[in-house]
Amino acid sequence: MSSISPLTEHRRSRSPAATQPAPAPVPRWLPHSLQRLLERADIRINGSRPWDPQVHDRRFWRRVAMHRSLGLGESYMDGWWDCQALDEFIRRLLVHGGTQESHSRWQHITQWLWQALINRQSLRRAPKVAHQHYDLGNDLFTRMLDPTMSYSCGYWRHADSLAAAQTAKLDLICRKLQLEPGMTLLDIGCGWGGLLHHAATHYGIKGLGVTLSSEQAGFARERCQGLPVEISLTDYRTLTGQFDRIVSVGMFEHVGRRNYRTYFDAVHRLLAADGLTLLHTIGTNHSSSGHDAWIDRYIFPNGELPSVGQIAAASEAAFITEDMHNFGTDYARTLRAWDTNFRHRWPEIAAAYDERFYRMWRYYLNCCAGAFEARDIQLWQWVFSPTSRRQSYLSSR
Template structure:
């Protein structure tokens, strides 16, 4: 290559570098800096890739080892608090995906099973080491907790108390995961629980966990449910329902809830009403997911329910994710051979990016309690 061509390449690389450096300066992040949230770039093509591909380029380049950061959680907290994500371009494929979400049902009966196969079926060996003994893959409640185990136990108790569970009551758990809530409600409150999941690996472990208890775990789509229950709960599942199915979801809950019943919805929530989702998360972690907004939930529940209580403790998800990350790192030597280094970087990026997002209040965690209208109202525990 001639000296003039080399100079043109260096100038181009410098141009991309200057743009990214100026953006990061708004979040007090330095390229090549010495603080834990500063980034170290190993491949100069990183700058161009991020500017051209946005979130997807940032995440994939980390998976490829193009850049490092000692504290990714702080990095993402700073990036999102400074709203730098709004300055990154939207890749053309991301635009097409949003258009497709508006025109088609990405969470149809057929497509709803994809996230089960691609994420929740990754392996019980991974999740059993990363999560607490109840295998709660959702936000813990850290009001008085000091450990992950205490936070998840407190979350399960909070749910059961909000539902006013009593012995002999029937409870439907939509998206029951590995059966931790089903076991807890049956063992500590004497409930008769039916759980549904779209993950074969989750069903298998949930059945083993709940053996000997009055618990049934079904592998089926929530839309096929048609039996009335005293109480209904759904934890960390509504994020996979999708805007085109919100009305159907609440119709299904209404159909399956007794007139004097209570329904608790536990979900991550978005600050704005749209159908966009982070491109990297969509590709590598939760395909076809979409975070609901307050308006989404308000519009969908309105024909059927009274909203009795809305509880936001999204700050606790930051603590939960960081606890999962520490357990993931501690367990990695026993997982490395089965999953590989690229998977480790992917999961590291996922857990820390999400922790930073909750810390920046970019996303929320809601527990919403519904009824058909309880006479005299409810005193809802905290």
């Protein structure tokens, strides 16, 4: 099937609110594995609890049985079912084995073949996620994110608000990198420039940020105006030069297992002999070439979550692992804060999108929150030093 309609399709018109037919009960022909999953997770279709989904369209069952996670997400976008506590519904599914049921055997085979034959994150394909996701519009992201425009996990250890958690995360990264005035910092996948702005303002660094999103680049250049920071629309694999420190926050999920070694080779080539590099990435508990079909089609095309083993294998030839920090449950809280912002400020941008986009975005945020709560996926910060570095390292928390 084709990928999600481009932004112009989302913004073409608003669809009227769908009328809700009578609840559709669970059919007897539903695969036993799916029925058992619902029983283990204590989920009752059309039940009265917040995590019980309300199914409005009988076509929902065949779509889920055939297309699994893809069908579940697409039918939600189409208004075929609703759930008051969508994040808890997903959490319960994943805790009780939903990951194993998220793909049919045919989908598993197709993904394996695709990964084996195609580099989905090649230089030619890499910009797709920037155009489809990060270029959606700064009108959306400025309303959903905090003032730092951080689109990655906040650090809630001592924070009581999204802005405080994101500022704490930025400062934690700077402290882990042991930044000092005059150092050069390369930010691979710099987003809207929040980290470089913080590091230049509070730590006196000179920075270069690279991104493949024109929307992000324009915003970052404007916010870093007057600071010793340059923003470039460049793929990290084509960079030259040398930097005292290198950081990547929320970008490694777009690198892909066929390019993990390429990424670390590039970082090693660009990093000073006594430098440090920090990698902030979502990760999965098991090494795999698979990906969630709905997320891949509608949110992050060609994305792939790494495992601890894959990162270690790709980095060990050139780097020493100095520190590894997991605070994945903080991401669930971050995603809920984004969802709250998105819901509250939706009326400000609703005319530019449509109802299906609204449901798609809320499904994305809540599914990811549920996955982090279930500990199905993690958030790691790794600190590496090149094998040539002789100084000892003491990490910050």
